[in-house]
Amino acid sequence: MSRHEEGKAELIRLYLERRADLVRFFTVRLRSVAAAEDLVQDIYVRLSCLENSGEIQNPMAYIYRLGSNLMLDRLRGDRRTAQRDGVWLDSQTMRVGGEEISSEPSAEATVAARQRLALLAAAIEELSPQTQRVFRMHKFEGLSHPEVAVALGISRSAVEKHMMAALKHLLDRLP
Structure with a gap:
């Protein structure tokens, strides 16, 4: 087994050992067990596709950093989506005196x-x-x-x- 394969196997072993801890850690930050489960699954996908894992000094720190980066990417994407949807909704909504007017016929x-x-x-x-x-x-x-x-x-x-x-x-x- 090459050094790369050994490093990757070690990362996945650590991930599997600490999966429950990862879910708890990200549940607190995301305030959702489902979102944390999705994120932790994304961590596994990234680890399984890792090309060069031989140089990682602290594997658990790497796993948590990877999860944090994925979480931030997801939050930014959610923020952009909410902003885009808000702009679209504002462009499609009629307002009179600050009150929303229904576009449906009376x-x-x-x-x-x-x-x-x-x-x-x-x-x-x-x-x-x-x-x-x-x-x-x-x-x-x-x-x-x-x-x-x-x-x-x-x-x-x-x-x-x-x-x-x-x-x-x-x-x-x-x-």
Whole structure:
């Protein structure tokens, strides 16, 4: 076994021996057992991938320093994430007089929209079956007039006439 392999094996042996101590140590600092467990697992991953461990004078100090560095990196990343999310939230939030205004429609607006939708659906049901098909294919499915004509086996002119009839009817029926 090479000196590097011996050093790495010694670090991992110490890690395994002191794993519970490491979890307690980082739980106090992170105020979370789950975060400490994740961090201690990251320490193991780093130790198992270590390239040059032959020069380490104090292996336990090295393990704790490695954990502290990983913890600081994680805390900085969390801080950056919180800051970025805060900036995004501020850009997406309307405020009036320091009070946050909901971007959701009011209950009245929601009820009114549902009522308009019900009126629209009822008005569409009053159309002839062929005009309904033309209207739905063009407006809801996004097909062009020529595409509707081909799909229904009618002329483009017929599609345009059905659309004009549908739109006129909807304008007459809807407030």
